[in-house]
Amino acid sequence: MSEDLKMTRTVCMGCHDRCGALVYSNDENKIVKITGDPDHPFSRGAFCGSGMSQRFIHEDKDRVIYPLRRVGERGSGKWERISWDEAMETIINKTKELQEKYGPESIVVGQGTSRTINDWHCRINHTIGTHGWGLAPLHVCLNPLILPNALTMGVPQMSGGDVLYRSDANPEESNTIVLWGVSAMGIIQQIKYIRKAQEKGTKIISIEPRLNDLAMFADLHIRPRPGTDGALALAFMYIIIKEELYDKEWIEKWTYGFEELKERVEKYSPERASEISGVPVEQIYTAARMMGNTPTAVWPMLGPNCMHSNAIQNGRALACLQGLLGPIDQPGGFLISPKTGPHFDQSVTLWDMGMDMLAPESKVIGADEYPAFAQLGGGQWPHGVFRAVLTEKPWPVKMFVFVASDPLMCYEDPHTIAAALQSPNLELTVVKDFYITPTAKYADIILPTESWAECEIMDEEMGCGVIMPTARAVDPPGECKNDWEFLLSWGKALNPEQWPWEDSREMLLWRIKQMHGLELTWDEYANGGLISTEFDVRNRVYLKHEKGLLRADGQPGFETQTGLFEFYCQAMTAFGYDALPDYTEPAETPYSTPSVAKDYPLVFDSGHRLYSFFHSAWTNIPQQRSLYPNPFAVIHPEDAKERGIVDGDWIEIISPRGTIKAKAEVSLEALKGVVFVPRPGWKHECDELGLPGYDWDGAGPNVLVPAEPCDPSYGSSPMRSTLCQVRKEGAK
Amino acid sequence: MGNTEKTAMLVRVDYCIGCQSCQIACQEQNNLDIEEKWLEAVRRKPKMVEGQVRMSHAIHQELDMCAKCLARLDGVQPMCVTNCSLDCLFVGPADLLLKKMQENSTGKWQLTILL
Numbered sequence: 001m002s003e004d005l006k007m008t009r010t011v012c013m014g015c016h017d018r019c020g021a022l023v024y025s026n027d028e029n030k031i032v033k034i035t036g037d038p039d040h041p042f043s044r045g046a047f048c049g050s051g052m053s054q055r056f057i058h059e060d061k062d063r064v065i066y067p068l069r070r071v072g073e074r075g076s077g078k079w080e081r082i083s084w085d086e087a088m089e090t091i092i093n094k095t096k097e098l099q100e101k102y103g104p105e106s107i108v109v110g111q112g113t114s115r116t117i118n119d120w121h122c123r124i125n126h127t128i129g130t131h132g133w134g135l136a137p138l139h140v141c142l143n144p145l146i147l148p149n150a151l152t153m154g155v156p157q158m159s160g161g162d163v164l165y166r167s168d169a170n171p172e173e174s175n176t177i178v179l180w181g182v183s184a185m186g187i188i189q190q191i192k193y194i195r196k197a198q199e200k201g202t203k204i205i206s207i208e209p210r211l212n213d214l215a216m217f218a219d220l221h222i223r224p225r226p227g228t229d230g231a232l233a234l235a236f237m238y239i240i241i242k243e244e245l246y247d248k249e250w251i252e253k254w255t256y257g258f259e260e261l262k263e264r265v266e267k268y269s270p271e272r273a274s275e276i277s278g279v280p281v282e283q284i285y286t287a288a289r290m291m292g293n294t295p296t297a298v299w300p301m302l303g304p305n306c307m308h309s310n311a312i313q314n315g316r317a318l319a320c321l322q323g324l325l326g327p328i329d330q331p332g333g334f335l336i337s338p339k340t341g342p343h344f345d346q347s348v349t350l351w352d353m354g355m356d357m358l359a360p361e362s363k364v365i366g367a368d369e370y371p372a373f374a375q376l377g378g379g380q381w382p383h384g385v386f387r388a389v390l391t392e393k394p395w396p397v398k399m400f401v402f403v404a405s406d407p408l409m410c411y412e413d414p415h416t417i418a419a420a421l422q423s424p425n426l427e428l429t430v431v432k433d434f435y436i437t438p439t440a441k442y443a444d445i446i447l448p449t450e451s452w453a454e455c456e457i458m459d460e461e462m463g464c465g466v467i468m469p470t471a472r473a474v475d476p477p478g479e480c481k482n483d484w485e486f487l488l489s490w491g492k493a494l495n496p497e498q499w500p501w502e503d504s505r506e507m508l509l510w511r512i513k514q515m516h517g518l519e520l521t522w523d524e525y526a527n528g529g530l531i532s533t534e535f536d537v538r539n540r541v542y543l544k545h546e547k548g549l550l551r552a553d554g555q556p557g558f559e560t561q562t563g564l565f566e567f568y569c570q571a572m573t574a575f576g577y578d579a580l581p582d583y584t585e586p587a588e589t590p591y592s593t594p595s596v597a598k599d600y601p602l603v604f605d606s607g608h609r610l611y612s613f614f615h616s617a618w619t620n621i622p623q624q625r626s627l628y629p630n631p632f633a634v635i636h637p638e639d640a641k642e643r644g645i646v647d648g649d650w651i652e653i654i655s656p657r658g659t660i661k662a663k664a665e666v667s668l669e670a671l672k673g674v675v676f677v678p679r680p681g682w683k684h685e686c687d688e689l690g691l692p693g694y695d696w697d698g699a700g701p702n703v704l705v706p707a708e709p710c711d712p713s714y715g716s717s718p719m720r721s722t723l724c725q726v727r728k729e730g731a732k
Numbered sequence: 733m734g735n736t737e738k739t740a741m742l743v744r745v746d747y748c749i750g751c752q753s754c755q756i757a758c759q760e761q762n763n764l765d766i767e768e769k770w771l772e773a774v775r776r777k778p779k780m781v782e783g784q785v786r787m788s789h790a791i792h793q794e795l796d797m798c799a800k801c802l803a804r805l806d807g808v809q810p811m812c813v814t815n816c817s818l819d820c821l822f823v824g825p826a827d828l829l830l831k832k833m834q835e836n837s838t839g840k841w842q843l844t845i846l847l
């Protein structure tokens with residue numbers, strides 16, 4: 001380097017991977033370059049293109065860097081700069097007014113993902129007078145993956161593969177690794193470890209309708225019709241049981257309901273599952289026998305049991321399959337982490353997770369219709385929240401604050417959301433984000449936000465029990481503030497006792513103390529390198545159920561009603577689910593709704609994730625946009641041919657809910673009969689490349705997705721399994 | 733690296749997932765305009781070979797620019813190499829990379845050399 005550069009070691013918060021970053025900056029507060037941190041124990045130098053765009057975002061002239069207030073009509077696109085004090089005064093006064101007039105339930109705080117506010121968000125809800133998560137897309141994201149494990153074995157974690165092989169893990173201890181509904185983009189750090197294990201003999205099965213990049217190296221790639229994963233899991237169990245590929249001692253000693261399971265899977269012969277899923281019978285046998293060669297680590301991600309109208313029972317089938325491949329928590333199998341995921345400490349969230357979220361006085365929207373989501377997901381059913389703005393039922397919703405969330409791009413049925421955001425019933429909408437998003441266009445106030453290289457806040461979401469300190473590499477532009485500081489000044493004005501801190505540094509140190517019992521000074525935190533906690537996965541203890549490490553009472557066994565791993569799970573019935581895993585056809589498919597399929601014969605799947613974007617963000621950033629310049633849809637060559645579509649044609653994708661456009665990518669990557677529409681939606685234009693933006697309704701896949709029918713008690717919408725038709729643009 | 737040595741790029745093709753991190757890293761390393769690419773990671777569609785699907789992506793580079801880039805970096809690894817998520821891309825003197833490739837007994841490798 002010719003210039004004198006400052007190097008800052010920090011963590012990228014561009015997505016959940018939380019890669020270690022080295023940010024080089026100069027004395028003009030500019031980022032000069034960003035590389036992966038080779039000494040980071042998880043990412044070990046890996047760094048994606050999306051993370052590198054931090055340099056551009058830090059300088060971007062189009063970024064929101066001052067608080068803005070709307071001028072003129074809602075949606076006018078005209079803004080004036082105001083001070084933070086003015087913005088906060090408006091927010092605080094309106095909060096107090098509405099608390100008084102309509103009750104705290106008229107104020108809804110929404111969050112997106114990956115900006116580290118999970119527990120503070122719950123805390124501000126409590127301060128306002130509401131409970132739990134408020135508004136978050138947990139009905140389709142991760143929670144439907146966690147819930148079945150929580151009920152079946154008392155472990156609220158999403159996946160058991162050695163916490164995604166991030167930390168000194170030994171994937172080669174698994175004879176078989178099953179990557180189920182995982183995008184390569186979502187496990188970009190981990191693939192090299194899986195590949196190395198494969199070279200030492202571990203077999204890899206990938207299950208995903210699309211030929212994603214994992215299919216390149218999987219020993220077996222299985223392509224079920226979207227949403228039929230539950231049937232497949234039941235058929236795997238059929239074979240594993242018939243061929244006695246399970247550990248009898250484990251089943252006898254530590255599980256409950258094996259005989260009932262055995263009877264249930266009789267309904268799901270490989271032949272039947274093949275008819276349902278489209279997967280050849282021989283492949284089902286091959287896969288089941290490979291899995292039966294335990295230890296087997298199954299990594300389901302969002303594919304099988306999120307974003308389907310049969311999400312929760314698909315997830316139960318997968319959880320039971322993992323139990324059948326037990327012992328749970330053996331090396332190379334489903335590992336129970338000491339603590340994982342967005343783990344909560346009640347002293348931080350102030351949310352009593354044991355409370356009755358269904359009681360009328362808890363005031364949770366959706367509690368009547370989708371009680372499992374209210375009680376076990378801890379959130380308000382999103383569509384119900386937007387509907388409540390319009391109908392004022394079950395009560396009026398008058399104020400929204402969206403932090404790191406763009407509801408028009410992220411939830412099903414965005415037409416209702418657009419109507420809600422423009423409704424005169426709504427008295428204040430605040431959006432805190434980097435750019436003027438489609439939702440922010442309808443906001444009254446937009447608040448500017450620090451990006452990861454500019455801030456010091458952190459979480460342990462994917463830290464695996466290791467605290468990864470963050471440091472400010474460059475000062476934020478303008479008056480950008482981090483999300484914690486915003487919640488602090490809001491909370492302090494409402495209830496100073498609950499928000500006693502001076503700044504986000506104090507919040508951070510206090511949070512570490514509450515959650516890990518570590519008393520650190522700022523210097524110890526910031527300059528001490530990685531901090532190991534009592535939950536550090538590197539100190540794994542295996543077979544914790546034998547050692548009394550899983551139950552609150554310290555007894556051996558699992559934290560379930562029976563104390564065992566429950567194939568038969570009575571707790572499911574409280575929410576109307578069968579106590580045994582079962583398969584139900586998704587609500588809208590060629591089989592369940594043949595009359596809809598007459599006009600909309602193709603299955604629509606928006607689970608497709610791209611390396612350069614995170615959810616709907618970054619289509620305005622030139623380097624990222626240059627990789628995927630246009631909205632596109634992947635369609636099978638035969639489906640394209642039938643419709644006179646050739647590669648690169650602009651096409652329309654139509655469902656009974658609406659129409660979006662995309663460029664056709666005609667490719668064997670698609671499963672015949674299924675159209676894969678990537679998640680981003682290309683909302684923003686990119687000036688540098690002269691490429692247009694498509695707002696929320698031009699190319700956003702959720703336009704095609706209904707809010708209902710959805711999962712019967714969890715409310716998961718079918719973002720990965722509903723129906724559509726495709727035609728050349730302008731064709732009839 | 734002296735001037736007489738030949739510059740080469742080595743890619744383990746069956747590891748490369750086509751994430752294109754290297755492409756952006758090269759632009760960042762060399763402060764290139766968005767339209768200018770010295771390294772391109774080209775995502776390729778799956779194709780049929782004797783009835784079986786095959787998939788791989790392609791890395792294409794302007795090796796003369798790599799030679800200059802390496803000379804400028806003077807021993808520091810270029811960002812295309814350090815940021816590769818799969819650790820499957822290497823740039824350097826041809827003889828060293830040839831040796832590196834030969835140390836492996838498996839994999840599909842691609843060595844590009846500027847003579």
Ligand code: SF4
Nearest residue numbers: 012014018019048051
């Ligand atoms: S955006 Fe990229 S660099 Fe940042 S954490 Fe995610 S994978 Fe890592």
Ligand code: SF4
Nearest residue numbers: 758771798801810812
């Ligand atoms: S060696 Fe330098 S010029 Fe060549 S691809 Fe890597 S970063 Fe680009």
Ligand code: SF4
Nearest residue numbers: 748749751752754816
């Ligand atoms: S960064 Fe590595 S894995 Fe990604 S495209 Fe480049 S060479 Fe391939």
